[in-house]
Amino acid sequence: MAEVQEKADSGKGGKKRAKKMSVHLDMTPMVDLAxxxxxxxxxxxxxxxxxxxEINMPVKEESPEDQMPLKASNALTIIxxxxxxxxxYFGLGDPADNPEVLESDYSANGIRKVLLSPRVKSNxxxxxxxxxxxxxxxxxMVDILDELKITETKKFALVDITDxxxxxxxxxxxx
Amino acid sequence: xxxxxxKRTKPTLDMTPMVDLAxxxxxxxxxxxxxxxxxxxxxxxxxxxxxxxxxxxxxxxxxxxxxxxVFFGVDSKQVKEAVLNKMAGKYGVGFNPIxxxxxxxxxxxxxxxxxxxxxxxxxxxxxKKYDKTAPGIPVDSxxxxxxxxxxxxxxxxxxxxxxxxxxxxxSYETVQKVISTLQDxxxxxxxxxxxxxxxxxxx
Numbered sequence: 001m002a003e004v005q006e007k008a009d010s011g012k013g014g015k016k017r018a019k020k021m022s023v024h025l026d027m028t029p030m031v032d033l034a035x036x037x038x039x040x041x042x043x044x045x046x047x048x049x050x051x052x053x054e055i056n057m058p059v060k061e062e063s064p065e066d067q068m069p070l071k072a073s074n075a076l077t078i079i080x081x082x083x084x085x086x087x088x089y090f091g092l093g094d095p096a097d098n099p100e101v102l103e104s105d106y107s108a109n110g111i112r113k114v115l116l117s118p119r120v121k122s123n124x125x126x127x128x129x130x131x132x133x134x135x136x137x138x139x140x141m142v143d144i145l146d147e148l149k150i151t152e153t154k155k156f157a158l159v160d161i162t163d164x165x166x167x168x169x170x171x172x173x174x175x
Numbered sequence: 176x177x178x179x180x181x182k183r184t185k186p187t188l189d190m191t192p193m194v195d196l197a198x199x200x201x202x203x204x205x206x207x208x209x210x211x212x213x214x215x216x217x218x219x220x221x222x223x224x225x226x227x228x229x230x231x232x233x234x235x236x237x238x239x240x241x242x243x244x245v246f247f248g249v250d251s252k253q254v255k256e257a258v259l260n261k262m263a264g265k266y267g268v269g270f271n272p273i274x275x276x277x278x279x280x281x282x283x284x285x286x287x288x289x290x291x292x293x294x295x296x297x298x299x300x301x302x303k304k305y306d307k308t309a310p311g312i313p314v315d316s317x318x319x320x321x322x323x324x325x326x327x328x329x330x331x332x333x334x335x336x337x338x339x340x341x342x343x344x345x346s347y348e349t350v351q352k353v354i355s356t357l358q359d360x361x362x363x364x365x366x367x368x369x370x371x372x373x374x375x376x377x378x
Contacts (some may be wrong), residue, residue: 057354
């Protein structure tokens with residue numbers, strides 16, 4: 001048990017030795033309380049601030065003529081579809097080009113392999129266009145942005161989906 | 176061999192260092208703790224490998240819950256009061272000091288401007304119950320109140336950082352509406368709040 005030693009002074013002074021008296025103080029309730037508070041604060045405290053992902057959207061141009069058109073050879077389009085589906089094709093999706101739409105997934109062997117493939121990595125001008133369908137989940141869009149971060153793809157843009165892309169996806173699904 | 180006499184003493188344990196430590200930790204946690212604010216909606220954010228942390232202050236958090244409702248929240252009390260006054264002037268709704276005070280204590284809210292007054296008049300319990308069915312802030316192109324909230328907050332506090340906290344199951348359509356609202360207000364840099372995820376080691 002905890003002890004607090006206390007010297008009792010007789011007060012008479014002189015040679016008389018002070019009588020040694022030990023006062024036993026039961027610290028247990030105090031310790032109980034201290035640990036209760038400790039546990040409470042440890043459990044309620046929030047240490048980590050939430051994590052964020054920073055994205056920069058392009059400034060909306062007043063005049064579309066000022067913008068540099070992207071060359072189809074330097075474009076990779078990723079379409080985030082509904083039900084966690086994912087499609088990609090090289091180029092800008094002009095129906096005249098008849099792009100080959102491929103299906104992929106969010107696993108390590110899916111879209112990450114494509115983003116790390118020499119065709120994307122060795123081309124400095126390669127821009128990844130991310131087009132999310134209205135019906136796709138928000139999580140999938142974040143996953144794609146995450147994959148772009150993991151593969152250190154610097155040039156990418158979030159683009160609104162076009163009817164063209166929807167038709168292409170429909171065709172791929174129909175096959 | 177003589178019998179060894181076992182001395183019977185009460186074992187004494189000096190608890191003082193332990194108590195010292197316990198109180199040190201109590202003090203530490205008491206001083207560093209920040210109670211997590213009570214939010215109107217609970218959202219399950221998607222995870223990412225990003226390691227950027229959200230700033231402590233000057234943050235607008237736009238929460239999008241899985242029922243496509245949009246909630247708006249600012250952290251600073253002064254900014255909230257200033258913004259409410261400006262919005263009241265713009266939409267022609269008057270707020271008394273009690274309602275302003277109630278508003279400045281809310282973490283976030285999701286009601287259109289014309290219902291805000293009755294929302295603020297509710298008791299805390301009733302408001303909590305109402306939040307489950309609250310309509311959210313309108314973000315349609317015809318009636319975009321979120322744009323006004325963001326605009327007025329940025330006027331009151333130019334340093335403010337905008338973060339979108341979306342539920343992982345929300346359809347992209349709603350998030351897209353929020354993003355294009357921000358772009359219309361010339362906000363081209365914003366954050367998406369995510370959970371932690373380990374970065375894959377082998378690529």
